[in-house]
Amino acid sequence: MKRSFVATLLACTVLGGTGALAQELVTADRVGDPGAPNVLTFRTNPGQSPNNPSPEQNAAFKPIWQEFAEAHPDWQVQFEFFSTDIGGEHARLLEQARAGRAPDCVSVDSFQLALFVQNGVLQPVTSFFEQEEIDDLFPFIREGITGEDGEIYAWWWGTDLRIFYRDTTVMPDAPATWDELQAAASAAAEAGKEGVLFNGGRWEGTAFDWLAHFWSQGGELVDDTGKPIFGEGDNREYMLNALTFYDELVESGAAPSRVANIATYDDFNAAAIAGTAASFIGGHWQRSQIREGMSPEQFANWEVSEIPGPTPDQRATGTGGWTVAAFSDDPAKIEMCVALMREVFMGPANEVVGDLPTRQALFDSLPRFQDEYFTQLRDYLVNGKARPGVPIYPEISNQLQIMMGEVLAQTKEPDAALTDAWNAVNEAYSRM
Known part of the structure; x- marks a missing residue:
């Protein structure tokens, strides 16, 4: 009787611990099992992470990050965060990239992207996207992520306009x-x-x-x-x-x-x-x-x-927004960075934070953007212009x-x- 009770108690403890561990796949600065053998470092704004300061957006983001972690059990994403000095942060990031010390994957401000492409510190990701997806981007978006060699060097997932x-x-x-x-x-x-x-x-x-x-x-x-x-x-x-x-x-x-x-x-x-x-x-x-x-x-x-x-x-109209780019030359890490682009940012993040989709088809498919207001914005984006x-x-x-x-x-x-x-x-x- 005593051994049976102890065994039952241990079983309940293990099951309860497993549930706790599942909840810990998403923390303020990590997504994934902390014991996962592969690590991807990702530098971004807090608002684009599990550390989002908005309680409403944080709650909406959590199941997205949870699903991502469960889909990639052998990986953990460790977050680094930009300060509010975005210009200074990007200058520091460029120096780190030139020295080979940049994070594996980074959110890059759209108007700074060309500078990183010109310095040859980003990895091309063209092969990970269908031509139909690329063609569906608004013209200024497609132009902004494409290098002179015709390669796609980032995914510009969210934009805004005046x-x-x-x-x-x-x-x-x-x-x-x-x-x-x-x-x-x-x-x-x-x-x-x-x-x-x-x-x-x-x-x-x-x-x-x-x-x-x-x-x-x-x-x-x-x-x-x-x-x-x-x-x-x-x-x-x-x-x-x-x-x-x-x-x-x-x-x-x-x-x-x-x-x-x-x-x-x-x-x-x-x-x-x-x-x-x-x-x-x-x-x-x-x-x-x-x-x-x-x-x-x-x-x-x-x-x-x-x-x-x-x-x-x-x-x-002036347009801004954020991209996700791969800095690591490790093929496995490039693929995981693209997984973030596709599974977290291309669509789901638009729904959470409200940044406008950059693919025209997403205006049709994402529930948040079915309002007549967004139909207007979709038309205005045709005249969008990004900063050089x-x-x-x-x-x-x-x-x-x-x-x-x-x-x-x-x-x-x-x-x-x-x-x-x-x-x-x-x-x-x-x-x-």
């Missing part, structure tokens, strides 16, 4: 051109509203959002070699057109002078929820944020459209931010501000 938001009780019709926006925003300002808000402070969002107006005219920041060209020829004219457009919005009162100090999308949400803004240029993700802060009646008055261009046919992944881009952005601040604060005319930005970028380029 759009135009408006309160239809103040601005009934969506402006299609710069002139229409200025007229509508001026009328809203005369009615006591902030006509149009946009980023104008010292941060990357200011340069990136504004570049849509430059790109819509056909402008290019750099040539095929990565050399700056935005301050010469037609590109200079396009820059001046776009800069003068913003200058006139502030001078006319269509945009409040405080845009020169806006350096966060949260300001737009606050103004929209408070009912003080008639329109703003922001990110697609803000729709859910303002919905949470508004009554259903107030939210029903807000609609989105493409960012107005010089003419109705000239449109562009070249070494000089951070300094270009820095100088564009300075230029924008000077013009919006009315301390420098557009032509002079552009000349100064162009000279500063060329001086920095000469030192590279």
Whole structure:
């Protein structure tokens, strides 16, 4: 009797322990059995990992990671995390990759990807994807992950874009051109509203959002070699057109002078929820944020459209997002990195974090993106434009931010501000 009781107790303990171990296949910094013989190091943002800081997203991600671990019992994925200084983190990562000390697999910011491809530190993954899947990518996505040799060097799984938001009780019709926006925003300002808000402070969002107006005219920041060209020829004219457009919005009162100090999308949400803004240029993700802060009646008055261009046919929108790339030259680790791309990020992660799918077919198949809103975004992505992944881009952005601040604060005319930005970028380029 005693031996039988002890045996039963031990059996229950073992079974209970097995259940506990199953739960531990997913921890904040590891996915997989800690005793698995094969290890893949994966550096990423916390939001793209089991360490996601959002309780809701963390809970939604956990079964995805659990299923991945169970599908690959001989592997454990050990996570390393980026800090919030993404630019600095990527610079450090490039140095590590050159020295052969990079993690096996990494989430690489889409606009930094070309820099890693050019330095020859990524492994091609073309053979792991069907041509149909590659062809289904939005054009700017496919171009962004393809090297000059025609190989695919990463999988760009999630993207975003900038759009135009408006309160239809103040601005009934969506402006299609710069002139229409200025007229509508001026009328809203005369009615006591902030006509149009946009980023104008010292941060990357200011340069990136504004570049849509430059790109819509056909402008290019750099040539095929990565050399700056935005301050010469037609590109200079396009820059001046776009800069003068913003200058006139502030001078006319269509945009409040405080845009020169806006350096966060949260300001737009606050103004929209408070009912003080008639329109703003922001990110697609803000729709859910303002919905949470508004009554259903107030939210029903807000609609989105493409960012107005010089003419109705000239449109562009800045697109960002994240890729997953293989740094290890170990074939088994490359295959596991691709497994992460396919089984975790291409579809499931879009559902969890809300980043837009990069394959057009996924807009049809993923439940989260069946809303009419996402049908609009799918159409807008055709005009998506990514930042050039070249070494000089951070300094270009820095100088564009300075230029924008000077013009919006009315301390420098557009032509002079552009000349100064162009000279500063060329001086920095000469030192590279």
